[in-house]
Amino acid sequence: MRIRSPERILGNAVYDEDRAAREAILRLLDKALEASDPRIAVKRSVSISRDKLYVMGVEYDLKKYSRILVVGGGKASGAMAEALEEILGEHIDSGVVNIPRGTSRLYKVRRIKLNEAGHPIPDEGGVRGVSAMLDMLKGVGEDTLIFCLLSGGGSALMTKPIEGVSLEDLQKLTSILLKCGAPIEDINAVRKHLSQVKGGRLAAAAYPATIISLIVSDVVGDRLDTIASGPTAPDTTTYDYARSILQRYRVWDSIPDSVRKIIEAGCAGMISETPKPGDRIFEKTYNFIIAGNSIALEEMEKHARGMGYNVVNLSSYIEGEARYVGYTLAGVLKGVVLKSKPTPKPTVILAGGETTVTVKGDGVGGRNQELTLAASIKIRGFRGVAIASMGTDGVDGLTDAAGAVADGYTYDRALTLGLKPEEYLDRNDSYSFFSKLGDCIFTGPTGTNVNDVIVMVAV
16 A cells, blocks of 8 residues: 555544544545556556557557657656656657656666756756757657657746746746746746747647657646646647736736746737647647546546445545635535435545645644544544545645545544644644644655545445
8 A cells, every 4th residue: 555554544543434434545545646656657548569559549550650759847757758668668769858856766767868857946957858858859750759748847847948038037937926826827827938848839849740748637627738838738828918917916027027028029929929729730749648636536436436335526626725625525424424415325425636725823734634624623423434635746735744534533532632623723733633643644755746635435
């Protein structure tokens, strides 16, 4: 099991029914991590048979291509490159993939160069790697097949500023954007218009070759134009929109002059826009999401049904303030117990997405632990029910935990230890709370990220 010390979590159950609920949760969370493993995802999605290549059921005739190249970047892209090499072997001519600094030792590759780069602030390593990718793509023709391996973190890792913007200025802009409160979609809309590869510009550089993008999605809703800032996806945003974002979040006057000049030039039509839907450069570009939150939930659902549970899948679009999401989901769980709605016991309820926490206290925690703490208050006294929320990257907030588990007797167990759950919630101190109870979920860094998964069980 990928979750560490499961017996510790199971041993905290007061009743046998609670232990059964906790055990079901751990098994399902483990299934989510398995489904999100980038190596497994690549091997599940790509296969080769003689001269035929198959990607998620789509057939490609390898006799049409004289060479195969690999590019890409992201937190999971090193593992993806390793798995792709195992499948394609000598068919790969060369490749360059940008991965987080300090991680290349984790992977064994021969034909694909793994280039270390900075994250979340871009650095010279990212520029060096993207430059090597673009050099490799020069002169490609219709007889070239290009694999692009994309995953979360690719926006920072695949960095090459547009001419006129220095890396230093891009670093300053990134710091401003990450602090201004803008959602990732808006941050990436700005990034796309200052990059030589984001917003479909990598696809433009590779035209007229065939591109197969294998994507591990860390974006709620799996928007292709947002994951890693969409290097091989059409961009629907504009320079005008990028300017409006910077003005809306009141940072237009704070950004570097070079960035402001480029965006103003783009708004005036003096710089070409990013490629839009319908552009011919995308005619032979194929984007495949091989791992994501919805895929993880589907695998969990199959496994839960095999365990004999009724299953309600609430989708991978869960967003909002973590504690209020926790309250709401606890209400759904209570409906199963008290009214057999939306389905009778035994029931598993699944959800995914990414919540947020408005920090008002001085505690230590993360969105998954805060959601679980809030839910524990509302399910107090219910036997045979449990809830867990976990970040699939293995990190929840500024803690070493991935999330936490709670059941109907977590509240009273806390009271016996002198802990008042509401006070810990008010302080945003969920990590301290669950650490003292022994109910933190630990996985260590998982090497992937498909957002958060939430599991509720009523046995």
